Amino acid sequence: MPETGTLHDAFIDELRDTYDAEKQLTKALPKLAKAATSPKLRAAFETHLQETLGQIARLERVFESLDEKVRGKHCDGIAGIIEEGKSIMEEDFDESTMDACLIAAGQRAEHYEMAAYGTLVAWAQATGHTEAAKLLQQTLDEEKAADKKLSGLAEGGINQGAADAAYADADEDEPVVVAASSARKTGSRAGRR
Numbered sequence: 407m408p409e410t411g412t413l414h415d416a417f418i419d420e421l422r423d424t425y426d427a428e429k430q431l432t433k434a435l436p437k438l439a440k441a442a443t444s445p446k447l448r449a450a451f452e453t454h455l456q457e458t459l460g461q462i463a464r465l466e467r468v469f470e471s472l473d474e475k476v477r478g479k480h481c482d483g484i485a486g487i488i489e490e491g492k493s494i495m496e497e498d499f500d501e502s503t504m505d506a507c508l509i510a511a512g513q514r515a516e517h518y519e520m521a522a523y524g525t526l527v528a529w530a531q532a533t534g535h536t537e538a539a540k541l542l543q544q545t546l547d548e549e550k551a552a553d554k555k556l557s558g559l560a561e562g563g564i565n566q567g568a569a570d571a572a573y574a575d576a577d578e579d580e581p582v583v584v585a586a587s588s589a590r591k592t593g594s595r596a597g598r599r
């Protein structure tokens with residue numbers, strides 16, 4: 407009869423999955439950086455590539471702390487997210503729209519990782535692996551910061567730049583159909599009509 411898996415086994419499995427996800431991201435991040443037009447966005451992807459290399463080394467320390475062999479297991483989830491990112495890069499978008507889309511792709515990856523590390527930290531704590539929990543929490547914090555940075559870039563001008571490019575040739579004489587008080591809230595939707 408096969409042995410019944412425990413939370414410890416699931417934890418190791420999830421670590422291997424995440425290790426592989428990070429490795430896949432080291433190949434995807436340079437492509438995102440290369441496709442970015444905004445120097446700040448490019449720098450953000452390049453910085454996160456360096457962080458990702460550190461996160462891989464940190465995961466290796468986690469394996470060691472658990473007396474487990476360092477091993478990855480193909481992560482289908484991040485592969486799908488990376489695949490979607492590649493499709494976006496093949497689109498013929500204007501520069502700022504492409505930047506906005508690259509941020510969207512990057513944030514999907516970050517949120518996937520935040521979910522993985524959130525689980526890993528909780529499981530490490532539940533199973534009493536204090537050292538592993540501490541290391542994994544450091545990475546979780548880095549992923550959250552990277553996500554926040556991307557939000558800051560999107561909301562700090564890139565989305566607006568893309569929106570301005572979208573409506574650059576809109577007829578300025580077009581009557582405004584929304585009431586002044588709600589114009590700010592619904593303006594973008596009205597403008598698309």
Ligand SMILES: [Fe+2]
Nearest residue numbers: 428458461519
């Ligand atoms: Fe990561």
